[in-house]
Each structure stands twice: as structure tokens, then as C-alpha cells.
Amino acid sequence: xxxxxxxxxLTSSKNRQSGPVGSGVDPSAPMLxxxxxxxxxxxxxxxxQHVDLDIPAGQVTALIGDNGAGKSTLIKTVxxxxxxxxxxxxxxxxxxxxxxxxxxxxxxxxxVYQDLALCDNLDIVQNMYLGREDTKAGMxxxxxxxLATTKTLKDLSVxxxxxxxxxxxxxxxxxxxxxxxxxxxxxxSQLVILDEPTxxxxxxxxxxxxxxxxxxxxxGIAVLVISHNLNDVFTVxxxxxxxxxxxxxxxxxxxxYDRNSAVEMITTGKxxxxxxxxxxx
Amino acid sequence: xxxxETPAASSNEAPPPSPLRRVASFAANQQxxxxxxxxxxxxxxxFHNSRFFGTSEFTNLLVDFSEAVLIxxxxxxxxxxxxxxxxxxxxxxxxxxxxxxxIQYLEGHHFGEFPSLLLGTFAxxxxxxxxxxxxxxxxxxxxxxxxxxxxxxxxxxxxxxxxFSKGGTVGYDPAAAVWSSTGFWIFRWLTLMVLTVTVVLGxxxxxxxxxxxxxxxxxxxxxxxxxxxNVNRHVASVYVLSGVLAGLTGMIxxxxxxxxxxxxxxxxxxxxIAAVVIGxxxxxxxxxxxxxxxxxxAILTVVHDGxxxxxxxxxxxxxxxxxxxxxxxxxxSMRPGTKRLM
Ligand SMILES: Nc1ncnc2c1ncn2[C@@H]1O[C@H](COP(=O)(O)OP(=O)(O)OP(=O)(O)O)[C@@H](O)[C@H]1O
Ligand SMILES: [Mg+2]
Numbered sequence: 098x099x100x101x102x103x104x105x106x107l108t109s110s111k112n113r114q115s116g117p118v119g120s121g122v123d124p125s126a127p128m129l130x131x132x133x134x135x136x137x138x139x140x141x142x143x144x145x146q147h148v149d150l151d152i153p154a155g156q157v158t159a160l161i162g163d164n165g166a167g168k169s170t171l172i173k174t175v176x177x178x179x180x181x182x183x184x185x186x187x188x189x190x191x192x193x194x195x196x197x198x199x200x201x202x203x204x205x206x207x208x209v210y211q212d213l214a215l216c217d218n219l220d221i222v223q224n225m226y227l228g229r230e231d232t233k234a235g236m237x238x239x240x241x242x243x244l245a246t247t248k249t250l251k252d253l254s255v256x257x258x259x260x261x262x263x264x265x266x267x268x269x270x271x272x273x274x275x276x277x278x279x280x281x282x283x284x285x286s287q288l289v290i291l292d293e294p295t296x297x298x299x300x301x302x303x304x305x306x307x308x309x310x311x312x313x314x315x316x317g318i319a320v321l322v323i324s325h326n327l328n329d330v331f332t333v334x335x336x337x338x339x340x341x342x343x344x345x346x347x348x349x350x351x352x353x354y355d356r357n358s359a360v361e362m363i364t365t366g367k368x369x370x371x372x373x374x375x376x377x378x
Numbered sequence: 379x380x381x382x383e384t385p386a387a388s389s390n391e392a393p394p395p396s397p398l399r400r401v402a403s404f405a406a407n408q409q410x411x412x413x414x415x416x417x418x419x420x421x422x423x424x425f426h427n428s429r430f431f432g433t434s435e436f437t438n439l440l441v442d443f444s445e446a447v448l449i450x451x452x453x454x455x456x457x458x459x460x461x462x463x464x465x466x467x468x469x470x471x472x473x474x475x476x477x478x479x480x481i482q483y484l485e486g487h488h489f490g491e492f493p494s495l496l497l498g499t500f501a502x503x504x505x506x507x508x509x510x511x512x513x514x515x516x517x518x519x520x521x522x523x524x525x526x527x528x529x530x531x532x533x534x535x536x537x538x539x540x541x542f543s544k545g546g547t548v549g550y551d552p553a554a555a556v557w558s559s560t561g562f563w564i565f566r567w568l569t570l571m572v573l574t575v576t577v578v579l580g581x582x583x584x585x586x587x588x589x590x591x592x593x594x595x596x597x598x599x600x601x602x603x604x605x606x607x608n609v610n611r612h613v614a615s616v617y618v619l620s621g622v623l624a625g626l627t628g629m630i631x632x633x634x635x636x637x638x639x640x641x642x643x644x645x646x647x648x649x650x651i652a653a654v655v656i657g658x659x660x661x662x663x664x665x666x667x668x669x670x671x672x673x674x675x676a677i678l679t680v681v682h683d684g685x686x687x688x689x690x691x692x693x694x695x696x697x698x699x700x701x702x703x704x705x706x707x708x709x710x711s712m713r714p715g716t717k718r719l720m
Contacts, residue, residue, distance in 0.1 A: 178604065199606035214604040216597035218664030219590075227594055227603030234583045 112289040127190045129154040129288060129319050130175070130206075135184035137167075137174055148184070148345045150338055152288065157310055158348075159330040162340030163363055168323045169211050169342070171275045172290050175321075176208040177201040188373035200226075209294060211323075213277045217266030221258065224265050225280045249283050250275070253309060270297035278306060281329045282313065289313055291322045295329055307333050327356055341366035408658035408709050412673040415702075420679060422629040423684035435687065436564045441634060443679045444572035444697020447672065448627050449646060450653040451579045452620035454671045457654055458583075459616050460596035460663030461517070461524035465509055466624040468535025473505035473628030475539050478548035478638025489566025495557070499629045507618060509535065532647065539640035548638040555636035568633055571714055575626075580668035592616065596663025652699060654679055656706040677702060 123289065130152040137145040139173065144167045152158050160168050174181045177195040186193055188204050195201050201208070215224050222239070225246045231238040246261045255275040265276060281289050291310070300315055309321050310333045324330050331351070338348035339362040346366045350360040354362075361368040384635075424431050449466040456463040481498035485491065509531050516527035542548075561567045583589035591612050594602040603609045631642040655661065656677060657670030682696050 157522035176604070197606070197608075198604050201605055201606075208604070210604060212600075214598065214599050214601035216594045216664065218660075219594060223590065223594075227590070227602070228607055230587050230590060232587060237587065239589060 098230060116185060128152060129189060131187040131190075132171075132175070133185045134280060135171070135174060135186070135188070136182045137170055137179070138182050143343055145174065145181070146343045147341075150345055152319055152321055153336070154287065154319050155314055156312045156335040157320045157322060157333050158336040158338060159334035159351075160323045160338050160340065161325070161327070161330060161359065161363055166340040166363075168340055169292055171345075172208060172292055172299070172321065172323065175201065176206060176290060185334075199228075202284065202286075205285075206290065207281035207284045207286035207288070209277045209281045209291040209292060211271055211292040211296075215265045215273060215277060218263050218264065221250075221261045221268075221276055224276060224284060227280075229284070229319040238265070245283070246279075249279050251270045252281065253279050254305060255279060271302045274298060274306070275302070278309060282309070286318065288321065291320065293323050293325065295324065295326060303329070327359055330358065330359070339363060408706075409667060409669055410671065411709060412657065412670065412677065412706075414577060415705075416583060416677050416680065417675055419680050419684065423680070423687060426688040429687075434622065435683070437561075437566065437569075439679055439683055440564060440569045442683055444569045445630055445634065445644065446626065446649060446653065447576050447675045448572060448579075448623040448630075449620075449643075450650040450671050450675045451576060451655075451668070453594060453647070453650040453654050454657070454659055454666060454668060455579070455583065455616050456524070456620050457651075457661060458596045458660055458663055458666050459592045459613060460599065460612065461616065462528065462651070462661075463513070463524065463617065463620045464528040464647050465513060465531035465535055465619060466627075467512075467537065467643045467646035467648070468532050469506050469509045469621060469624035470628040470631060470646060471640050472509070472535045472542070473625040474503040474631045474638040474642045475543045475548050475640055476505045477502040477629055477632050479542070481632075482549040493659040498632070499626070502625040502629040502632070503622050504625065505628070506621035506623070508621070509624070510614075510618040510621030513617040513621065517617065518610045518614055536644060539644075540570060543638065543640040545640065547635075547640075550637050552636060553631070555611035558636075560635035568630060572630065575623075580672070583668050588612075593664055597665070649678060649699075652703050656702050658706065658709070674706075 100349075128151045130150075132148055132150040135145055135148040135150075136143070148167075148171060150171075160171070162168050173179055175186070175195070177198045177200050180196055186195060193200075195202060195204070195206075198208075215357065216227065219227070222243050226242045231241050231245075233241075243261055250256075250261065251260065253273075253275070258272055258275075265273060268276065274294060278294055281291070294306050295311075298306060307329060310322060313320050314335070322330075322333070334351050336348065336350055337354050337359065339346050339359070341362070346367075347362055349369075358368040420431075429435065448469070451464060452466060464628065477498040480501040481494045484494035484497055489497070504653050512534075513524075513527055516522045516530060517524055520527075522530075558566060558568050561569065565573075583592065591602065591607050594605070594607065595609055595612055599609050610714050628638075628643065632638055653674035654666070655674070657666065657672070657674035659666030659670060678699060681697050681702070685695055685698065
């Protein structure tokens with residue numbers, strides 16, 4: 098599996114000793130995103146404990162785990178929704194501090210949240226451009242935004258919405274999902290994070306989203322996708338990361354896992370088969 | 379596709395697919411109904427007293443309109459961002475009193491008339507801004523809900539206006555009265571200034587990022603924050619705007635009544651909120667058209683002045699207003715896409 102190291106800057110060599118080292122990936126390729134020892138507590142609840150995770154550029158990483166394992170919390174931390182209680186984050190080998198969603202989006206991280214985070218009272222165009230509206234002489238440039246939205250939806254073959262001026266609150270679950278994904282894709286990001294993007298979707302729309310994920314990774318964009326559907330995971334993922342009760346219990350190339358071992362990891366937090374597969378690879 | 383169709387009534391910018399539907403949705407549009415109501419009310423009063431459309435009455439209408447429209451506009455910003463500001467009325471009272479003192483002092487110290495009035499205006503705006511500081515701190519730092527926070531400043535403002543003025547009107551300023559009655563045709567200069575500010579408020583709300591963020595925050599603050607919008611800063615800025623506009627309205631009262639009376643503007647927050655409701659703005663935030671509140675203020679003003687004009691006791695005013703609010707609320711709840719419990 099080829100990875101596309103995107104930078105050859107000075108920092109990566111400097112950080113290699115102290116900083117992130119990938120597991121199961123070509124160690125000479127710097128990771129796009131590395132998390133080290135990330136901990137997050139909500140009062141007494143320890144939602145994340147000492148999480149280490151590496152996300153290489155241009156690959157699809159699937160984040161799996163049971164309900165309440167801490168998957169959404171992890172991606173919200175990466176996306177700047179809340180600061181980690183402790184731990185560090187490296188972007189292309191360099192330590193970064195992401196305090197707000199704006200910081201994350203400046204780095205090139207676009208996130209589709211599980212609850213989608215759309216404004217029901219705004220229409221599709223207004224949602225697609227929220228926070229980065231086109232303006233002309235201080236006034237919103239509605240026409241260019243509308244045209245670009247139409248084009249993006251067409252590129253992603255989202256054909257079911259009648260008008261891009263429809264309020265998002267009036268869309269079906271699948272259409273809302275499509276809008277949220279399209280919104281993330283339109284931002285020319287280097288890492289697209291999707292929290293259960295196919296959960297509300299029918300068969301053909303699920304296939305569309307999976308195709309979309311493949312398209313993104315073929316363009317060199319890294320994707321971190323959370324899913325409970327192992328079929329989807331084994332269809333699109335290059336790598337797997339498993340969370341169990343707030344800890345990241347295992348991560349590596351998809352070849353190290355099979356369906357049974359993945360289920361075992363999700364439900365018990367460990368699996369002898371994964372260890373065996375990993376050592377045989 | 380299981381999507382419920384939403385006619386353009388709730389999304390004015392959406393181009394409806396056929397000309398026929400365009401006409402139908404335009405007729406169903408709350409703005410259009412409001413416009414018909416406004417025209418109907420005016421015709422009604424003119425029918426009862428044919429001098430109602432006379433030039434001088436129109437001038438008075440515009441003066442009354444200009445006393446109400448800025449705080450209604452402010453309320454529109456606050457409500458569509460998901461908040462509410464109960465303190466606009468009492469801010470008018472405090473600022474009119476403080477402004478009156480400032481002008482009295484300046485004129486007593488041989489500042490010219492115009493500089494005194496100008497500085498007095500700044501003083502009024504400054505008082506409004508101070509109310510904002512309190513509101514913003516209570517809401518974003520102490521995490522009070524806007525209703526409670528601005529209820530605090532409402533009571534405080536009413537009390538302070540009385541304390542500062544010792545219960546009476548501060549200053550008597552014939553110069554201000556003379557100046558405020560000049561203008562051209564049916565417009566006074568002051569009215570024209572207010573109308574200009576009103577147009578700017580409407581343009582900013584519907585055609586700039588600031589306005590877009592206002593609706594986004596009112597619709598879903600989490601989504602707004604996730605999209606990189608600084609929600610706290612925006613919310614604070616909306617309360618600044620509201621405070622300053624209420625302060626300026628205090629100055630308008632000063633001009634129109636040639637003095638600072640502590641009862642100026644008291645209770646006007648309800649009129650502003652009524653205009654917002656009549657204008658079809660959702661009290662849950664996230665939607666509404668600025669033209670709606672302009673029509674709302676116009677209807678309330680015409681009804682208020684018209685009742686006087688046809689010699690119906692002003693005590694009926696509130697009853698008639700209640701009827702309009704009920705009508706507007708029903709129209710809004712019939713709008714497709716409105717969430718219903720039953
Ligand atoms: N804002 C919060 N305040 C307090 N506790 C929280 C908060 N968000 C998440 N948690 C807790 O953190 C833990 C992990 O939740 P999280 O939403 O990350 O799980 P998840 O893996 O995404 O689950 P699911 O598959 O159901 O989406 C849970 O115990 C949850 O109750
Ligand atoms: Mg989740």
C-alpha cells in the first residue's frame with residue numbers, strides 16, 4: 098500500500114526521535130496526524146485515556162468500537178470542539194494546538210459530526226458555506242455560492258435534492274447526510290473526518306458515500322471514518338483503529354484484522370488473532 | 379424520497395419551479411399578508427376620518443415609527459440569534475435621562491447647541507453600551523439565560539432612570555424641539571436618519587456574513603461553532619448593537635419631547651417584541667425577514683395613532699394589538715415546516 102508523504106520539511110526529521118512513530122506503516126513516511134497520550138475527562142467520566150493514534154496521508158482509517166467507547170469524543174478533540182485534558186497532537190510531524198474548530202479547519206481538517214451540525218433554518222447553500230461565505234464588496238455573493246454548491250452536489254452525484262435553496266430542516270436524513278459530507282469535501286481539506294456517515298442511509302446512498310470515501314483517498318486526502326458497520330469498514334478502510342472503554346486498544350493495517358477478530362476487539366478489547374495476524378504479516 | 383415539500387413561504391429566496399406556484403407562494407407569504415393588513419388598517423382609518431392621510435398626520439406617524447423601529451430592529455437581531463432582550467425599553471429611559479443631564483451641563487458651560495446635542499447623543503449611546511456590557515457579561519460569562527439577564531437590566535434601568543432624574547423630567551430644551559421639527563416634506567431630519575439606519579440594519583442582516591452568522595447561531599449554536607464562528611463574540615456584539623440602538627432611541631425621545639423623562643420608553647420592549655412576532659420572526663431564533671418587522675412596527679404605529687385619530691380611547695390600543703399578535707402567531711403556526719407538538 099502506498100502512502101503519499103506530503104512534506105519533506107525540516108521538522109519531520111527533528112521530531113522523528115521524540116515525536117510520533119507509525120505502527121505498521123512505512124516509518125520513513127511522516128504521519129499526517131499523530132496523537133500521543135490524549136486524555137479527556139468530563140468531570141468524573143474518563144472518556145479518553147492515553148490514546149495514541151497515527152493517521153497517514155491518503156489512506157482511509159476506520160475507527161471502530163462499541164457505543165460509548167469514546168470515538169466521537171476523540172474526533173471532537175481532534176476537531177477543536179473541546180481541548181484534550183492532556184496529551185499532544187502532531188500535524189505533519191509538528192506539534193500543534195487545536196483550541197477551536199477554526200484552528201482545525203486552518204490545518205486542513207474537515208469534520209462531519211454524528212449529529213451532522215447543520216442549521217435547519219438555513220438552506221443548503223447557506224449551510225455548505227457557513228463560516229466561509231463568498232463575499233463581493235462586503236456583501237454575500239449568493240450566486241457564486243449557489244453555483245458552486247450545485248456543482249459540488251453534482252460531482253458527488255447527489256441528485257435527490259430538488260433545490261439547493263431548500264431549507265436543510267426539510268431534507269430527509271440521507272439528504273442531510275449528503276449535504277454534511279459535501280460540505281466537508283468542498284473545503285479542500287487534507288483530512289476528512291466522518292462520524293458514522295452511513296448510519297442513516299439506504300443501500301444505494303451508503304454505496305455512494307463509500308465511493309466518495311474512496312474518491313477522496315485516491316486524491317491523496319486522508320479519511321478517518323467511524324462506523325459500526327463492519328461490511329463498510331472492510332470495503333473502504335486501509336487501516337483500522339479499535340477503541341474500547343476510552344482506550345485505543347489496537348491499530349494497524351487492515352490486513353492484520355478479519356471480521357471475527359475485529360468483533361472480538363470491539364467487545365472485549367483484545368484478540369489473540371490480531372496479534373497472530375500482525376506477527377505473520 | 380420521503381422529504382416533505384416546503385413551499386417557498388418559509389424560504390423566500392428559493393426560486394419556485396413554476397410561475398403559478400410563485401404567485402401562490404407569494405400570496406401565502408406572511409410579508410404579503412402583513413402588507414395587505416397595513417394597507418387595510420390605513421384605509422380603515424382614512425375612511426373614518428379623511429384627514430388621516432394628511433401630510434401632518436403622516437409626519438407624526440413617521441416620528442412615532444422612528445421611536446419604535448430601532449429597538450424593534452435590535453430585538454430582531456437578538457431574537458433571530460436565539461436570545462431575547464427585555465432591557466431595551468428601560469435603556470431608553472436611562473439614556474434619555476443621562477443624555478439630558480449631559481446636554482444641560484454642556485450648554486451650561488457654553489458649549490454650542492449643536493456640539494452639546496451631539497455629545498449628548500454619544501452619552502446616550504454610551505449608556506446603551508454600558509447596559510450591553512452588563513447583559514453580555516451576565517449571558518456569556520455568568521451563563522444566565524438572556525431572558526433572566528435582561529430582566530435584571532430591565533429592572534435596574536427602570537430604577538436608575540428614576541433615581542437619576544429624581545422622578546421628574548430632566549432639562550427643558552426648546553432648541554432640540556425646534557431642530558427636531560425641521561425637515562422636508564413629510565420627513566423630519568431625525569426621521570430620515572432613523573430610516574437610513576433601519577435600511578442599513580436590514581441590509582446587514584440579510585446580505586452580509588454578520589447577518590448570516592446571526593441566523594446560524596439562532597438556528598444551531600453548536601453547528602455555528604463547529605463551522606468556525608466565534609459564537610460568544612457574536613452574541614456579545616448583538617447585545618452591544620441592541621444597547622446602542624436603545625440608547626440612540628433615548629436620544630430620539632429627548633428630541634421629540636424636548637427633555638429627559640424617566641418614563642420615556644418604559645414598556646417599549648413589549649412593543650418591540652410584538653412587532654417582531656407580528657413580523658413573522660420565530661421566537662425560537664434562526665429565521666425571519668427584516669421587512670417583516672418593519673411592517674410590524676408600521677402596523678402597530680398606524681393602529682396606535684389611528685385609534686387616537688378616530689377618537690377611540692387609547693385604552694383600546696392594547697386590545698387591538700393583542701388581536702394582531704394572535705393573528706400573526708396563528709399565521710406563523712400554519713406555516714408549513716413548523717414543528718408541532720400535536
Ligand atoms: N459532553 C459530554 N459530557 C459528559 N460526558 C460525555 C460528553 N460527551 C461524551 N461523554 C461520555 O464520553 C463517553 C464516550 O462517548 P462518545 O460519544 O465518544 O462515544 P462513541 O464511541 O462515539 O459512541 P457511539 O457509538 O454511541 O456514538 C460516554 O461515556 C459519554 O457518556
Ligand atoms: Mg459517537
